[in-house]
Amino acid sequence: MTRMFTSDIRDSSSTRRPDPFPVHILDRCDRPTTLILDDQVTQKDERDGGFYKAGKGHYGDHLKKEYKRFVAKHPLSGALCTMAGALGHMVDEPGESEAGGNTPWGVSSWAPMPKMSGQPAPGTDDPAANASHIKETAYFLRSDIVGICKLPRYAVFSHSKHTGERIELNHKYAIAIVIDQDWRTASAFNGNDWISNSMSFISYSTSGFIACILADYIRRLGYPARAHHAMNYQVAVPPILLWAGIGDMSRMGDTII
Incomplete structure (x- = not known):
């Protein structure tokens, strides 16, 4: 069976759109269709997350034990988790990472990760052009869907689960990246083959x-930026996905579809 990559879909369609999926057919609106009472939504402490509380024993000894091994017990998901964990140190400038208790790996053969450039690069003063360029760059890096929005304050966690310290994040915009978990794999598994964590x-x-x-x-390019991913978040992703126009709130109430 021939494997289809998102870049194949993009290359076979109109060159005027960089998106691998037909997001151009979605309705455009100024606000999410999910009702958000902006003045009533408060910041959340990252330590209130379910996985963190399970790992700390809030739900009993059994879940505390399983939390530490439920991904790693399968070879493939364990390998993927190790790689994701290695990226936990790479989210910010070296100085910022060290201040947060994480120091980038000191491997001499790696090019050092520099601090932010002292001034914006020439030709980066057009917001619309910048947004298009960043989306194209994310697709070049093999994103499946990309959206950009203003970063709502309530999407920033109040405190870090790693240090317990207050999170100070004042970035104006957020870039949301979505990766396809592979629908054909989801359609093929039988529920007891442990592939879900790998997906x-x-x-x-x-x-x-x-x-x-x-x-x-x-x-x-001369602008402040911090990566947020599963091994090192400072933001809650669902509000960002809503404001970036990537999905709607599910009936569960904690997941974006």
Whole structure:
């Protein structure tokens, strides 16, 4: 069976649209169709997340034990999780990472990750052109869907689950990256073959890889940027996906579809 990649879909369609999927047919609106009472939504503490609380024993010893191994117990998802974890140190400038308790791996053969350029690069003063360029760059890095929106304050966690410290993040915009978990795999599995975690972590590791590169690239252009991915978040993703026009709130109330 011939494998189809998103770049094949893009290349076979109109060159006027960089998106691999036909997002151009979606209705455009100024606000999410999900009702958001902006003045009533508060910031959330990252330590209130279900996975964190399970790992700390809030739901009993059994879930505390399983939290530490439910991904790693399968070889493929375990390997993907290791790679995603390695990207946890690469989200920000070296100085910022060290201040947060994470130091980039000191491998001498790697080109050092620089601090943000002192001034914006020439030709980057057009917001519309910048948005198009960043989307194209994300697609070049193999994103499947990309959206950009203003970063709502309530999407930023109040405190870090890693350090317990107050999170100070004042970026104006957010770039949302979506990775396809492979629908054909989802259609083929039987529910007891343990592939679900691998599907999740192919998206976690790939989106982390893309986000870290994209943030580093933006900093090199002279603008502040920080990557956020499964192993090192400072933001809650669902509000960003809503405002970026990528999905709607599900009936579960905590997932964007």
